[in-house]
Amino acid sequence: MRLFAAVLPPPAAADELATEVAALKRLPAAESLRWTGHAGWHFTLAFMGEVDDELVPDLQARLARAAHRTASFPLRLHRGGRFGHRALWIGAAGGIEQMRLLAERADAAARRAGVAMEEHRRYQAHLTIARTRDAGGDLRPYVEALDAFEGTSWQVGELALVRSNLPVSGVQGEQPRYEVVGSWSLEGAG
Structure with missing residues (x-):
C-alpha cells in the first residue's frame, strides 16, 4: 500500500483554508490549475511510497514510539509559496522545529521498519493546494495573494499514517x- 506519515489540520483550520482557496480561485487563470481537495489537505512528514503489507505492523509500532517521544506543539497555517512553476502551497508557523523533529522521527521509524525511503532532505512544512497543468504556469500572483494569510493556531496532538489511493478511473x-x-x-515522553 502507498503510505505517508502526516499532520492533519483540524476542521476549523481546514475551513479557514477553504475560504482562502475560494478567494484564490477567483484570480485570473485559476481554472488552469489543478486544485487539491479539502479532504486531501495534509502536511506530509515522511513519504514512504509503496510499503509491503508485512512491514506495516512494525512501521506502526515504530511510529507509535515516535509519537510517544514527541510533545504536542502549536501550529498555524501561514502564508504561501511555490515549488518553481509546479506546485502552490500553504506554509506553517509556530512549532516548526517540533514538526521538523516529528518528520525526522517518522522518517527514521520507516527506515528502521525496512521501508526503502528516498534520499533524506531537510523538512519544509507545506500543504499543497494546487498544481500547474504545464510548466509555464505563473504561480507568483497566488503567492502574493497569500502573503497576508494567517490561520488560527491549533495544537498538533497526533501523528497519522495515511494511505494514498491513487485515481484509477481515468476521469x-x-x-x-x-x-x-x-x-x-503526541505524548512528549522523551
Missing part, C-alpha cells in the same frame, strides 16, 4: 483518496 481531475490507517497521540 480528468479525479483526486487521490486518503485514508488514515493509524494515528497516535
Whole structure:
C-alpha cells in the first residue's frame, strides 16, 4: 500500500483554508490549475511510497514510539509559496522545529521498519493546494495573494499514517483518496 506519515489540520483550520482557496480561485487563470481537495489537505512528514503489507505492523509500532517521544506543539497555517512553476502551497508557523523533529522521527521509524525511503532532505512544512497543468504556469500572483494569510493556531496532538489511493478511473481531475490507517497521540515522553 502507498503510505505517508502526516499532520492533519483540524476542521476549523481546514475551513479557514477553504475560504482562502475560494478567494484564490477567483484570480485570473485559476481554472488552469489543478486544485487539491479539502479532504486531501495534509502536511506530509515522511513519504514512504509503496510499503509491503508485512512491514506495516512494525512501521506502526515504530511510529507509535515516535509519537510517544514527541510533545504536542502549536501550529498555524501561514502564508504561501511555490515549488518553481509546479506546485502552490500553504506554509506553517509556530512549532516548526517540533514538526521538523516529528518528520525526522517518522522518517527514521520507516527506515528502521525496512521501508526503502528516498534520499533524506531537510523538512519544509507545506500543504499543497494546487498544481500547474504545464510548466509555464505563473504561480507568483497566488503567492502574493497569500502573503497576508494567517490561520488560527491549533495544537498538533497526533501523528497519522495515511494511505494514498491513487485515481484509477481515468476521469480528468479525479483526486487521490486518503485514508488514515493509524494515528497516535503526541505524548512528549522523551
